Amino acid sequence: MNKNIIISGVGGQGILTMASIIDLAAMNLGLNVKQAEVHGMSQRGGAVESHLRISSGEIFSDLIPKGKADLILSIEPMESLRYLPFLSPDGVIVTATEPYVNIGNYPDEKELLETIANSANHVFVNAGLLAKEAGSAKSYNVVMLGAAAPYLEIATEELEKAIGMFFNRKGKEMVDLNIKAFRLGWANSLNEQK
Numbered sequence: 248m249n250k251n252i253i254i255s256g257v258g259g260q261g262i263l264t265m266a267s268i269i270d271l272a273a274m275n276l277g278l279n280v281k282q283a284e285v286h287g288m289s290q291r292g293g294a295v296e297s298h299l300r301i302s303s304g305e306i307f308s309d310l311i312p313k314g315k316a317d318l319i320l321s322i323e324p325m326e327s328l329r330y331l332p333f334l335s336p337d338g339v340i341v342t343a344t345e346p347y348v349n350i351g352n353y354p355d356e357k358e359l360l361e362t363i364a365n366s367a368n369h370v371f372v373n374a375g376l377l378a379k380e381a382g383s384a385k386s387y388n389v390v391m392l393g394a395a396a397p398y399l400e401i402a403t404e405e406l407e408k409a410i411g412m413f414f415n416r417k418g419k420e421m422v423d424l425n426i427k428a429f430r431l432g433w434a435n436s437l438n439e440q441k
Contacts (some may be wrong), residue, residue: 249300249302250299250300250318250400251298251311251315251335252298252299252311252317252318252395253296253320253330254296254297254309254321255296255297255320255321255323255327255330256294256321256323256326257293257295258294260297260347260387260388262295264388264389265297265388265389265391266282266297266299267283267413268406268410269299269406269409270282271412271413272401272405272406272408272409273301273401274363275393275405276401278301278302278303279301279302279303279306280301281299281300281306281308281309282309283297283298283309288309288311294329296326300341300364301401305403309403311333312333313332313333314334314335315333316333316334316335316338317335318340318341319331319333319338319341319342319367320341320342320394321340321342321343322342324342324343324345324360324363325346325354325359327342328359329342331366334367335369336367339367339369339370340369341391342369342372343371343372343373343387344372344374345373345374370394370435372390372432373435374394374432376397377390382427382428386424386427386428387428389410389431389432390435391426392429392432393407393428393429393430393431393432393435393436394433394435395436396429397433397436403429406429407426407429410425410429
């Protein structure tokens with residue numbers, strides 16, 4: 248197995264939480280993992296990215312070269328476009344549809360989603376709606392993780408186990424809420440594959 252994943256969004260959206268859960272699931276399976284992250288101005292609404300490389304073999308670099316990402320998982324639609332040059336020809340973008348508007352000249356939402364749709368294989372996720380259905384708007388990132396699950400080549404049971412391990416210190420209620428969020432995202436992705 249070889250999987251190159253870029254996770255992107257804006258500071259405070261849970262990018263590093265998603266990366267940690269994927270890392271944990273992969274390591275539980277005995278896979279090799281390398282991760283690099285950039286979160287410079289993240290506390291001020293700046294861009295955050297995480298490069299994840301997962302392999303059954305040796306991994307020599309933690310950074311994913313342009314044209315080599317199998318998956319771009321983005322919690323913010325404009326951020327998914329920023330990383331489009333990294334996507335392989337057969338890669339997939341899984342992106343939330345709700346923008347995080349933190350600049351005055353943010354592109355038109357409809358045009359932004361059309362550009363993504365015309366650029367790559369994609370799955371659009373109304374993560375805010377699904378997170379509320381799960382029981383907390385804060386589970387937005389775990390909804391997105393669930394939506395990406397069909398493309399990770401890691402069994403959903405392993406990802407759910409990693410979610411349980413990650414959120415265990417916050418109690419059973421938090422684990423259950425996040426597993427529900429994960430499953431809602433996963434079901435959305437299966438229904439929306441394009």
